[in-house]
Amino acid sequence: MTAKKILLVDDSKTALMMERAILEKRTRYQCVTASDGLEAVSKASEEHPDLVLMDVVMPRMNGFEACKKLRQLPETREVPIVLLTTRGEETYVEAGFQCGCNDYLTKPVDGEELVKLLRSYLGE
């Protein structure tokens, strides 16, 4: 069976390392990465991920804009998008859902909570 693929998007090397460490230890998902929203849109078209886990505050294109863009593209419009960010304020959460994200998590990430959520979309 082919491993499910997750596109991790964050401008912080530390956040990407952390997410990868959690997923590699606890799941069989394959991870690919992008460091901002613009790269995320391009990588999503090339890599066809099964889910996108994306930060919000990033240079060049932020997570909200990238989310909107991914929802406009035929090849990515159905892909689940989970936003994972330091910004937990209600206005940010609402903006995230308005841009088309499926779920919204805040940092610091709880590994167990993250894996549980991703499994709800992707299975084991």
Add this chain to the structure above:
Amino acid sequence: MTAGAAIGKFEDPRLETARKRLRESVDRADTLEAIREIVTNLLGCEEIGLFTVERGSGGLLWSFGIDTQRHHTLDSFDECALHRVMQGELHVAQVDHEGHGHHGNPPLRIFVPIRVHNRTVAVLVMLKLLPQKLGFDKADINLVKLLSDETGGALFEKSANTNA
């Protein structure tokens, strides 16, 4: 488990990540960026400042999110806490009564001694948690100890010659 313990099967993934990120930092500026990323992404704190203690100046060297006019030197902080930090002790004070936070964020005072050859050469100060981060636990303290133990060389030894 101490922050300096070997990477084990049950280690907090945040410790493993932070250690790896710091060790892969290529110069002083990258080490400061690593500290900022670790403090915001893994600890959930959004105000940090690094103060030198060399020649007794206590001046602010670098910061993120902090009110630099109010906290431009270590003199703006509790003297007793700073004395302990100078001896190499970590100081963590969470103030949980109402009215002392900013915009409802849990107020915090964490002073982290940055050590080189058993000497405190700087103090990393963390002041405010993200709203969703409700407090500091033992695992957070281990992560802070890692910053204390593993950043001094990269920031203050002669080889760290690239300006931030």
